[in-house]
Amino acid sequence: MPRDASELARRLARDAEAVCRHYLSKGRRQGRYWTVGDARNAPGRSMFVRLSGPDSGPGAAGHWTDAASAEHGDLLDVIRKSCGLVEFRDVAEEARRFLSLPRAEPPYEPRPPAPTGSPEAARRLWAITKPIVGTLAEAYLRARGITDLRGCEALRFHPRCWYRPDERAPTESWPAMIAAVTDLSGAVTGVHRTWLAPDGLGKAPIDTPRRAMGVLLGHAVGFGAAGDVLAAGEGIETMLSLRCAMPAMPMAAALSASHLASLQFPPGLRRLYIARDADAAGETAVAALTEAAEAAGVEALVLSPQLGDFNEDLLAFGLGAVRASVRAQLVPQDAVRFMRRRMARTG
Numbered sequence: 001m002p003r004d005a006s007e008l009a010r011r012l013a014r015d016a017e018a019v020c021r022h023y024l025s026k027g028r029r030q031g032r033y034w035t036v037g038d039a040r041n042a043p044g045r046s047m048f049v050r051l052s053g054p055d056s057g058p059g060a061a062g063h064w065t066d067a068a069s070a071e072h073g074d075l076l077d078v079i080r081k082s083c084g085l086v087e088f089r090d091v092a093e094e095a096r097r098f099l100s101l102p103r104a105e106p107p108y109e110p111r112p113p114a115p116t117g118s119p120e121a122a123r124r125l126w127a128i129t130k131p132i133v134g135t136l137a138e139a140y141l142r143a144r145g146i147t148d149l150r151g152c153e154a155l156r157f158h159p160r161c162w163y164r165p166d167e168r169a170p171t172e173s174w175p176a177m178i179a180a181v182t183d184l185s186g187a188v189t190g191v192h193r194t195w196l197a198p199d200g201l202g203k204a205p206i207d208t209p210r211r212a213m214g215v216l217l218g219h220a221v222g223f224g225a226a227g228d229v230l231a232a233g234e235g236i237e238t239m240l241s242l243r244c245a246m247p248a249m250p251m252a253a254a255l256s257a258s259h260l261a262s263l264q265f266p267p268g269l270r271r272l273y274i275a276r277d278a279d280a281a282g283e284t285a286v287a288a289l290t291e292a293a294e295a296a297g298v299e300a301l302v303l304s305p306q307l308g309d310f311n312e313d314l315l316a317f318g319l320g321a322v323r324a325s326v327r328a329q330l331v332p333q334d335a336v337r338f339m340r341r342r343m344a345r346t347g
Contacts, residue, residue, distance in 0.1 A: 005092070006056065008095045008096070009056070009074045009075060010055040011101075012075035012079075012098075013053075013056070013060055013061040013062035014055060014061070016052075016061040016075065019062070019078065019098065020049050020078075022098065024041050024047075025041060026042065032051055034048070034051055035049075038066055038068070038071075039071065039078050039082060040084075041082045044068075046066055047065070047066040047068075048064060049063075049078070050062065060074075062075040062078075064077075064078065075095075076092075079091055079095055083133055084132060084133060084152065084153045117213045118214065119190060119214040119215050122189070122191040123188050125158070125191055125213075126180055126191050129157060129178045130157050131157070132149060132152065132156055132157050132177070133149070135157035136157065136175045136198075136199070137156075137157040137175075137194075138200075139199075139200030139201065140196050140201065140202070141177075143200070143202065144315065145311070145314040146240045148243070148244050150247065151223055151243075154179055154180045154182070154222055154223060155221075156177075156179075157175070157176070157177060157178065158176050160173040161173060161176035161193055163195055163204070174195040174196065175195070175198065175204075176196060177193070178191050178193055179193075179253070181220065181255070182219060182222055183218075183219050184226075184267070188214075189214050189216070189219050190216050191212070191214060192211075192212045192236065192255055193210070193212070193213075194209060194210050196209075217259060217262050218259075218262050218264040219254075219259075219264070220232065220254045221236055221252065222250070222251070223239065223243055224250035225250060226250045226269065227250060227266075229249065229269075229270070229271045229272075230251070230266065230269055230271075230272055231250070231275060232251065232253075232254060232260065232263055232273070232274055232289070233252075233253060233254070233274065233276075234255065234285070235253060235277075235309065236255070237311040238275055238310050238311050239251045239252070239253040239275065239310075241310040241311040241314040241322065242275055242326065244314065245322045245327075246338045248337070249273075257277065257284065257285035258281075258285070261288035263289060263292075269298050270298060271334070272293050272298050272301070274286050274290065274301070274302050274303065275305075275310060276302050276303065276305070277309050278304070278308050278309065279308070286302055301330075302329075303329050305325075306325065310322060313325065326339075
């Protein structure tokens with residue numbers, strides 16, 4: 001069994017083309033190389049993966065370079081980026097699964113059950129989820145018009161997540177999109193569950209298809225590393241819709257109006273864009289968060305949708321219209337900074 005990263009990388013390199021066909025399926029073979037848009041499996045031809053060569057060292061099979069971004073790495077990096085993984089143990093487990101190797105597991109030691117709804121219960125649920133790529137959760141988001149999930153490692157999938165309508169009802173299981181709620185240090189304090197229909201094209205036909213657990217107040221589902229500028233709003237789909245228009249801007253989904261009003265600000269934040277939901281609770285949250293931002297010396301600006309929220313706008317008017325609407329509401333230098341990459345790719 002492989003004991004380290006280098007041995008796993010060598011084993012993957014021996015079948016580099018099969019690895020590419022599986023994890024970089026939007027590319028194709030060109031001579032001795034596999035070409036694709038990037039290591040996250042975007043369409044294109046800027047990334048080159050060497051398909052033949054020694055198992056390791058200079059010119060090794062599996063080594064790749066992205067001419068557009070100057071990124072480079074081996075096939076373990078391909079697995080990490082294409083599957084949206086963060087921890088090496090998850091990358092190694094996925095590599096072992098692909099190679100049909102036994103999992104490297106420590107001796108089993110039973111743990112006491114975590115209190116229902118606690119942060120520990122949330123972390124345990126998060127630990128048994130899988131990357132969102134290729135799952136019903138990805139299909140659900142695509143049905144909502146959200147097609148770019150790069151940088152969305154806070155979203156994962158569970159094929160059979162427990163759901164109990166009330167204390168007297170039997171427990172059911174449904175596929176679910178799981179979102180990690182994290183504090184400013186990146187520690188998971190809770191999770192948000194969106195139970196899905198079996199075809200992934202909508203939410204499950206249950207009374208409350210969205211529920212959160214753990215410690216949420218002040219924390220959020222984060223997309224991208226927070227810096228001096230941040231966009232924050234209530235819903236996951238709302239913020240992912242904005243992220244389609246501004247893929248480079250860090251974002252936070254607080255999950256509700258009351259939690260948005262209590263959002264903690266990351267160190268160094270100087271400007272906060274607040275994505276407004278067009279209802280009474282949304283207006284109250286915007287007012288409270290604006291006041292808190294000003295007290296902390298942070299400039300607060302409101303982004304307003306044309307309909308109820310930005311996901312409604314995306315579905316009704318399309319990405320081009322959302323991008324134009326958002327661009328007009330940004331500080332000019334932020335429009336250049338956070339929208340240039342997408343504008344350059346789409347023309």
